[in-house]
Amino acid sequence: MRILKDQNIIKALCCPICKAPMTVKVSTGASLVCGGKKTHCYDFASSGYVNLSSPVQSGGGDSKQAVKARTEFLELGYYQPVAEKLAELCERHSKEKGLLVDAGCGEGYYSCFLAEKGFSVFGADLSKFAIDAAAKRFSRKELYNGLFAASSVFELPLSDGSVDCVTNVFAPCAEDEFSRVLKKDGILAVAYAGERHLFGLKDAIYKTAHVNTERADLPERLIKIDECRVTYSIELCSNEHIMSLFAMTPYYWRTSVSDGEKLKTLNTLVTEVDIIISVYQKQ
Numbered sequence: 001m002r003i004l005k006d007q008n009i010i011k012a013l014c015c016p017i018c019k020a021p022m023t024v025k026v027s028t029g030a031s032l033v034c035g036g037k038k039t040h041c042y043d044f045a046s047s048g049y050v051n052l053s054s055p056v057q058s059g060g061g062d063s064k065q066a067v068k069a070r071t072e073f074l075e076l077g078y079y080q081p082v083a084e085k086l087a088e089l090c091e092r093h094s095k096e097k098g099l100l101v102d103a104g105c106g107e108g109y110y111s112c113f114l115a116e117k118g119f120s121v122f123g124a125d126l127s128k129f130a131i132d133a134a135a136k137r138f139s140r141k142e143l144y145n146g147l148f149a150a151s152s153v154f155e156l157p158l159s160d161g162s163v164d165c166v167t168n169v170f171a172p173c174a175e176d177e178f179s180r181v182l183k184k185d186g187i188l189a190v191a192y193a194g195e196r197h198l199f200g201l202k203d204a205i206y207k208t209a210h211v212n213t214e215r216a217d218l219p220e221r222l223i224k225i226d227e228c229r230v231t232y233s234i235e236l237c238s239n240e241h242i243m244s245l246f247a248m249t250p251y252y253w254r255t256s257v258s259d260g261e262k263l264k265t266l267n268t269l270v271t272e273v274d275i276i277i278s279v280y281q282k283q
């Protein structure tokens with residue numbers, strides 16, 4: 001069992017029930033224990049994640065199958081330029097490499113990349129399958145500067161003004177909650193699909209493919225300080241890769257069986273990656 005020692009993370013944690021600060025307790029296993037009157041206790045799972053979702057927000061998030069498909073696809077490296085640009089923006093705009101929250105971290109692809117750059121990373125996701133996979137990815141990479149918790153991005157188990165940087169990649173954007181946990185001058189980097197993102201994939205599925213519309217939950221009160229667009233083309237050279245990409249997108253759930261079948265006969269697919277990363281600051 002890996003014991004959490006990163007003080008940037010430990011100092012920021014607060015109990016999802018009573019909001020009291022937390023400490024790490026090691027006896028037969030390891031747990032997080034709060035300093036409130038009722039001493040709420042949260043055990044680490046064997047993979048190293050901890051469930052810090054409030055009773056109201058518990059459950060939900062991505063399925064086991066979606067997490068597996070995302071892991072398989074991201075492992076192939078097609079989105080590495082996105083991870084590199086995200087890390088570059090976080091490094092450029094964060095005052096220090098302190099605590100970074102990856103809100104809606106999924107199976108931890110970007111979280112690991114950012115931890116490797118030296119941030120202390122707290123990954124939060126509603127899906128226990130995703131969080132479990134993220135904790136295992138961290139262990140495999142022998143990283144120690146991170147903690148993954150089952151938690152909603154709308155109710156983070158972190159104290160006010162404790163975070164230097166929040167990243168939010170293809171996940172719900174909770175502006176008020178991110179603003180609450182950020183320090184003054186702390187930054188939020190939101191990555192989301194541009195108009196042409198995965199157009200080639202949609203074109204292979206649908207009779208008429210439409211460009212993406214701008215997402216509706218972008219921050220309105222935090223101040224935008226930077227924005228960049230990561231665009232390039234990828235060529236998937238096996239049906240397995242195509243099916244993994246399809247299964248990790250929302251189209252998988254929205255597409256009729258007959259349209260989905262069209263992909264099963266494809267062995268190559270060229271598609272655009274078009275991702276916008278907007279950076280906001282709390283002032």
Ligand SMILES: C[S@@+](CC[C@H](N)C(=O)[O-])C[C@H]1O[C@@H](n2cnc3c(N)ncnc32)[C@H](O)[C@@H]1O
Nearest residue numbers: 061062104105106125126127152153169170171
């Ligand atoms: C499209 S995936 C992106 C995952 C990861 N950021 C990535 O790009 O690889 C969206 C993630 O948001 C999570 N999610 C959805 N609603 C959430 C919520 N309210 N709080 C926390 N996570 C949430 C899902 O479980 C899923 O892992």
